[in-house]
Every structure is written in C-alpha cells, then in structure tokens.
Amino acid sequence: MSITGRFMKNCSMDNPTCVVCGKQIGVRFYLCSVCEKTWGRRKRDWPEWLRFLVNDEKKERMRELRGYYDREISFSDYPEIDNMASTDVM
Numbered sequence: 120m121s122i123t124g125r126f127m128k129n130c131s132m133d134n135p136t137c138v139v140c141g142k143q144i145g146v147r148f149y150l151c152s153v154c155e156k157t158w159g160r161r162k163r164d165w166p167e168w169l170r171f172l173v174n175d176e177k178k179e180r181m182r183e184l185r186g187y188y189d190r191e192i193s194f195s196d197y198p199e200i201d202n203m204a205s206t207d208v209m
C-alpha cells in the first residue's frame with residue numbers, strides 16, 4: 120500500500136462530510152454535489168458563513184494531516200500530499 124493509502128486508512132480524515140449538509144464526500148471536497156449546485160464551485164461566490172465553515176474544515180483537515188506526518192517525513196517528499204495541503208479551497 121502506498122504512503123497516501125496508509126494515511127487515508129489511518130486518519131479520521133478518511134470520512135469527510137459536506138460542511139453544509141453533512142453528507143459523506145471525497146477527501147478533496149468540502150461540499151457535496153447538491154450543495155455545490157446550490158452555492159457554486161467558486162469560493163468568491165460563497166456567502167461569508169460558508170467560507171467560514173469551509174476554512175474551518177480545511178484547518179481541521181490540515182491539522183490532522185500534519186499531526187500524522189510531522190515526526191516522520193517532510194511534506195515535500197510526497198508531492199501528492201503537498202499538493203493537497205497547499206491547494207486553495209476548490
């Protein structure tokens with residue numbers, strides 16, 4: 120299993136949910152497809168409260184990500200993870 124695969128398995132981040140309705144979604148997403156249709160894909164189109172929720176969720180995910188890796192490896196050794204960490208919302 121790859122390092123990313125191990126990470127996904129061991130971390131609670133493997134069960135992310137839509138910040139609006141709580142439906143289970145993929146780890147790279149913050150809104151489910153229904154809410155994305157309602158609010159749009161782009162951060163700048165979102166109301167303030169939605170940006171807040173997403174930022175909060177993003178911080179939480181990054182915190183888990185860092186906690187898992189800090190002692191062992193550098194983010195830069197794994198471009199896939201690094202990419203995920205540095206991607207702006209959406």
Ligand SMILES: [Zn+2]
Binds near residue numbers: 141
């Ligand atoms: Zn939703």
